[in-house]
Amino acid sequence: MSATWYECKVKYRKTHETGEQKVSTDTYLLDAVSFTEAEARINEEMAAYTSEEFKIMNIKVANFSEIHPFENSDRWFKSKVSLIALDEESGKEKKTNIYMLVQANDVKEAFENTTQAMQNTMGDYTIPSITESPILDVFPYFSGDEEELDEIPNNEIAVLAEEEI
Known part of the structure; x- marks a missing residue:
């Protein structure tokens, strides 16, 4: 659950x-x-x-689907991740957006931490945006x-x- x-x-x-x-x-x-x-x-x-x-x-x-804390990080970032799947009926790519909360010190590190959190994902994905979150x-x-x-x-x-x- x-x-x-x-x-x-x-x-x-x-x-x-x-x-x-x-x-x-x-x-x-x-x-x-x-x-x-x-x-x-x-x-x-x-x-x-x-x-x-x-x-x-x-x-x-x-609306976070996953939370990823990382040691030695002091801020939280909201990462928008687009999961890419192929619609078998139409043959077109379909994107499904999920939001992850990732702990990091800056946006560059948040991108790296998001990539690390997604490393075991079997499908294709993109990271269209990362913004600093107001969450303390x-x-x-x-x-x-x-x-x-x-x-x-x-x-x-x-x-x-x-x-x-």
């Missing part, structure tokens, strides 16, 4: 590098099952992030079971998965 990603705009008082406090509206991304869960999760994440009062200004479903941080859902799986050898994970089916 794929995750549904929600963009959450949060307004709060933020201390800038100069030491002065200003009201800022920032965008965060998180995955959740519903708007209600997204609101609860952003409240939880922001409570840990700031001790100031904050207000959730907007929550909307984001991404909060993926962790159930807590991830740590337990790290301690189990890979061959046993497959056995555990088969037992649950």
Whole structure:
């Protein structure tokens, strides 16, 4: 099952590098099952992030099909990827656009990271655009079971998965 990603705009008082406090509206991304869960999760994440009062200004479903974090990168970029397929009936090329969120330090690195994320793709694709995203941080859902799986050898994970089916 794929995750549904929600963009959450949060307004709060933020201390800038100069030491002065200003009201800022920032965008965060998180995955959740519903708007209600997204609101609860952003409240939880922001409570840990700031001790100031904050207000959730907007929550909307984001159109990202994949999220790709990369180490040593501090900004998020929205990559538009056009998947190219041949329509067998008409014989024409058909493009399907998907959007990926890729972490990088600049547009050039975002292009390289998008290419790296697409390296196992069997079909043809193009990258028509990459733009910097207003998203400051991404909060993926962790159930807590991830740590337990790290301690189990890979061959046993497959056995555990088969037992649950």
